[in-house]
Amino acid sequence: MDRKDNQSPQGETARILVEFLEVAITSIVFLKGVYPSGAFERRRYMNLVVQRARHPQLRDYIHSAVFGLLPFIQKGMVERAAVIFFNTDGIPVERFVFKLAVNQSYGSKVEETDLEFSLRSFLIKLSVSESLTKVLPCDYRWEITAYFRSLPEASANKDVEQWIPTDTRQWEQPPLLTPIKSMSSEPLCVQLYIEHPSLSEPKP
């Protein structure tokens, strides 16, 4: 439980956020039933029952993806992180978007319990929002995508190399949003919403 006290509030926030994202993304993957439920095990996080991937590769993918974001989140470069489900043609069917905002000028100590309290509500809400999501087509894939405010220089950090520009196709029409949860607790503001293709979107 002991942590370095010399961390900046942004670093602290980012660390909590990344940890949370890892759990939340796992929850989404679990929720969508991408893998059989046996692939997950029950764990306790923030005093909540959550799922964790049992398969080392899956676990590693999620973990490395979000922890790769850590330095960028800390710098406030990441605007959104999304879990995208798409069909065989690479056209997204459903996207779970985390819109992130870390107050860079926030100076005082982060109240970890406050943050956790707010973030908990995401996990709770997420676990009951299956009805808001769409039934996915039988053959689909998913990926984690991050939207940066500006692209980091490739050489700056080794972590960047883990991230490659995505070739997932975009929708032509603005999507329909279904907000799941929003929270704002200084210095962090996270919003989770689901994006579905607009009704006028040309069907593949």
Next chain:
Amino acid sequence: MSMESTRSANSAKRSFNNNSNSASSNSNSNSNPSNKKKKTSQKTLGVAWGSNSRSSSRSSFSNSPFSNFGSYMVEKNRKLQNQFEAEASTSSHGGSGSVKPIFDGVSIFVDGFTVPSSQELRGYMLKHGGRFENYFSRRRVTHIICSNLPDSKIKNLRSFSRGLPVVKPTWILESVSANKLLSWVPYQLDQLANNQPKLSAFFTLKRSSVSNGASTHAPCQVNPEAEDSSLKVGTSGDTYFSEVSEPFEHSKQISGESDDLVDENSNASLVEEPANSSGKPCEVAMVVPSNIDTEDESSVKNYLQSNHYQPSALVSSNCINNQNMKGSPSSTVSEPSNQSHSTLGDPNFVENYFKNSRLHFIGTWRNRYRKRFRTLSDGFNCTSSNIKASALKTAIMHVDMDCFFVSVVIRNHLELRDKPVAVCHSDNRKGTAEISSANYPARDYGIKAGMFVRDAKALCPHLVIFPYNFEAYEEVADQFYSVLHKHGNKVQAVSCDEAFLDVTDSEGDPQLLASKIRREIFETTGCTASAGIAGNMLMARLATRTAKPDGQCYIPPERVDDYLSQLPIKALPGIGYVLEEKLKKQNVWTCGQLRMISKDSLQKDFGLKTGEMLWNYSRGVDNRLVGLIQESKSVGAEVNWGVRFKDVKDAQNFLSNLCKEVSLRLQGCGVEGRTFTLKIKKRRKDAEEPTKYMGHGDCENLSHSTTVPVATDDVEVLQRITKQLFGSFHLDVKEIRGVGLQVSRLESTENSKQGLERNSLKSWLTSASARTEELCKNNYVAKESSNQGCEGEGDETLVQLCGNSVGLSIQMDSNTSNGAACLNEVSVPPPLCHLDMGVLKSLPPELFSELNEIYGGKLVDFVAKNKGKTENMNHTLRAYSHEKIEGAMKEGQAALLSSMVFQNEIPVENKAKQHIAKEVPAVSGAESFVPASGLMKTDLIPSSLSQVDTAVLQQLPEELKVDILEHLPAHRMQVFSPNVLLYPTEIPLEALGTKTAENNSGSKDFVLDNNLWVGIPPQWVEKFKVSNCLILNILAEMYYKSGSTGNLSPILQCISSVSIHQLDAFQDGWDEAMYILCELLKQYIKLKIELDIEEIYVCFRLLRRFAMKSEFFIQVYNIVSPYLQALVGENYGGNLHMSLKD
């Protein structure tokens, strides 16, 4: 870990051996198997447990010694306990060692989600010597820890907590950080603190207790108190202990833990669940007999009944009073209980409140005193003027009883004389009742008046607390004054226990007199008094201060300076906290220092009067004369304790009771008042539940007042006025923590010889006419400016007017109908000819006869005459007297203008500036009804716009406005020329149009400021509250109802509980309301779009739901929706998913 698990397995095994008996007794159905066999089966279980595999443990179940789940749980608990102990022993080894652990004796059970988690809490308990229970057990657990409780558990708190304290986890954290066990009381769960009984709870309690009969809950109620009372009585208590010492030990333990819950939280729930009493059979069985032994049953009963009134479970020693106080049946207790039986179900909170209020006793005491000693003090007042002349060497004595409220109560308990005793309405050792008086031994412990009982008990655990005994106070006060009046006829009562005597004229040494008086007081009352003697009242009072307790002090004039020079300024009467602080800032601590300051600068700093007072007092100068009793300037009653309303009905009920009380007081003082002030204490938004039990906590003080022309003490008038005043607050009744009604501008009843006439219509009318005489000349709509009640009646007028102008036969008299209607609204009687027949006829007979009286009997004649007239009406258009118009009339225009009489009233009224807004639209509303009904020609429309009051026009509903404006130009073309003489000033229509538009936009100005959501509460709330638009009012109201969070969605959610179709039920200002509401929504979207799209989403889904039922919201939704989607697109690159299918 493996080490541990084996150990636990071992211990489990061991425990099985210990427990084999109980296990077998549980499984009685099994025929006695041999011990040996059992042992083997236990062994297998131990192994299975150790291996921790589910399948094996399940299989072990089948051949385990557990016959059922219960015995399994017993074992499981035991095992967990052993594990815990093992862990505790290891962790404490590394820890403090010899130091006594913090949580020694504390055993917690964590319920539900907590921060920190239950595992962390367990860790703390491990480390600091506490116990942690995985499963709830009434026997082992001492505290329940949780952050939040579901409603069902709150409701059935007792069955859930079994009387154990329910505490927030911070208690543990802070105890750890403080390194000692803190009191859990401040950490009690908020939900429970809020669960304090409300007024309504008292009412229901009373009712149900009556129906249930006392016996069911007697044990519960008595139990915690029984212990206290035995302690208190001291000597007699010892016998209790010897008799029933063992049971008491037990009950003490339990009640010690639970009495707070019993007393503070679940007075109501106790009665609601009588089953609880049977749930604790042991306590019942043991305690009840002891009660019956020592006190006769009636007193127990008495005590139980009285408990329902004195809301905070005081009473413990009422029983003792009954027993010890010379057997006098303390009527304060028994009386109300009788009443409850007679007025079954009627909440007499106000009445009982004042019966139990010390301040009330002091406040109303003077009244009693004056009645009793009227002749004496009156006689004295006559002679007082003579004294002035001879006041060369006066001697004033100040006599003050020593800690009156305590000493009266304990005057018959000699053994308590030197023990710390305090008086307080409640004796709950953990309670937040305030000590009202403490005797000197108690003061030595630092106990002061105003202290909470729990603090006082902390300072002095053996403090004995008595409840008030108002009867005894009255008795002693009367005795006290009898003694004083015996020795001097110049007595000025200050309070029930304090008085000034002018002893200048009495022969003998004043000091001897003082000691004589004091001795007599002691002999008659059994209480001691102190006396101070000096040359004036100020010094006499200060002397008493030195004399106390039980002494006397004489300050001769030559010693005054010495005495004062070192006196701290605070001792001077009239210097309170604020003044003291101010003076201290100027470095003035004593009167000597105060004397250094010049009178001028004192007056400059503190005001003329205060400055002079300071200057005088610091020199021991006091020119007041003994016997100058100040007439009270106001009479009122205020309740700031125990005020919790469930709904408006509660509040109204309470108000009407308060009015009764005030009315009684007014009558008691023999005065009537004209100004009524309603004071409300409203809980501050962020205020927590007050520490004082049922207190008012942190409050905003609001007050509204009104003045009526005729002084009154009538209950019904008071109730009506109070109701209106209360309505003007627009409060959520749940937020109210205190209510006071004060009546000022008092007139004595004898002076206002109004007697029976007081409330008659006539007196209203005459008083009004006096004021508005010259206005009457202009016309009949003389309205009294201060007249309250106009607004309520305005609507009536409107109905009447409309009805009248539509009815054909009355149209010609429309001006008179106006007047007649106003008559009802309390104004001067209009000229007879202006009275409307239709109205007169429809008057109820009583009112008619009253009116007839006013008109001196002429009314009957008038009615008769008019009957003849009205028959002609259909044929001849008759204009009623309007000199101005008649003079200017030409023959040919007679017909036209006669129909315009009606309109002419408007400008005239304008000149007189008397109409109220509501009335005028009513008049012009009638106008436009007429053309619509087609009964008259369009001639009724005013011939020029100058006749139309723009203010009126604005108030009109949209359709009517359009209608009128359409009619106007055409009409004007026709009648322009004939009327040009009459109406020289004209406003062109265009001008009017723009003016109206301006006005409209003016009213909407605030909307455009973009700051509707600024502030707490947001600005719109106030604006909506005063809006005349129903829907906006509802929104504002819901803001408070929804808990004032500042978010829109809870407000909308509240609205959805109101039936939506009601929302369409308004016509006025539809457009404006829509505009404002849309603006409100837009600003909200702007505010939230970036950070909280969820909130917006929730709001709009609610709005859409409203839109399905309400026309108004369809339009609002359609207006705001595109705006919303545009902003969402801008921020999120998509549209909100709002389709109707889900």
